[in-house]
Amino acid sequence: MDVKDAINNRRSYRNIEPVQIGDDIVSELAEAARLAPSCYNKQPWKFVFVRSAEGLQKMKQAYSAGNEWAHKGSAVVVVFASRESDCIIKDREYYLFDTGIAVGQMMLRATELGLVAHPIAGYSPDKVHEILSIPDGFNIITLLVLGKKSNDSDNDDESERPGRLGLSEICSSEQFDSL
Numbered sequence: 001m002d003v004k005d006a007i008n009n010r011r012s013y014r015n016i017e018p019v020q021i022g023d024d025i026v027s028e029l030a031e032a033a034r035l036a037p038s039c040y041n042k043q044p045w046k047f048v049f050v051r052s053a054e055g056l057q058k059m060k061q062a063y064s065a066g067n068e069w070a071h072k073g074s075a076v077v078v079v080f081a082s083r084e085s086d087c088i089i090k091d092r093e094y095y096l097f098d099t100g101i102a103v104g105q106m107m108l109r110a111t112e113l114g115l116v117a118h119p120i121a122g123y124s125p126d127k128v129h130e131i132l133s134i135p136d137g138f139n140i141i142t143l144l145v146l147g148k149k150s151n152d153s154d155n156d157d158e159s160e161r162p163g164r165l166g167l168s169e170i171c172s173s174e175q176f177d178s179l
């Protein structure tokens, strides 16, 4: 799969079913993130891969209402970083940006491996800190729920990708122009 296909095929499906997430997959995903660019090569990102039945069960306490679909995840990648671990240039803090790039690469590699990698913001960071013993000072930026796309027709229809803004609404040429 080339990058364009991975970009086009990646979707945040909620209709997911179990899939084996072996050590090989974990290292492929971690490597895709590890090679991401970052400000001054600071590499602020941290990841905890939760795969055990016991660990996944505990993580269910952290999901917000509406994210019950995530209970079917076969693994969850907990993504966190501290603001001080990356460039802070006047009022520009880069840890979220750089970690986002790393997660983007991880999602595309997951897509290439035939997986769904669905990022969520709907969770209790306090619960995640507690469950995984993550020290204070790290922000839990997202949880990436891993699974396999299910074709179970009883679930919500996800055949269409959610709409996007048009190119003219997000890009202009040479100068700022009614964006």
Ligand SMILES: Cc1cc2nc3c(=O)[nH]c(=O)nc-3n(C[C@H](O)[C@H](O)[C@H](O)COP(=O)(O)O)c2cc1C
Pocket (backbone or CB within 6 Å): 010, 011, 012, 013, 014, 067, 119, 120, 121, 122, 123, 142, 161, 162
């Ligand atoms: C930071 C972030 C937070 C998100 N939080 C949730 C969430 O809590 N629950 C959920 O079902 N989807 C969540 N999503 C998925 C978005 O709804 C989804 O990416 C968007 O609708 C576009 O769909 P697509 O990813 O399939 O192209 C989140 C995505 C991002 C990037």
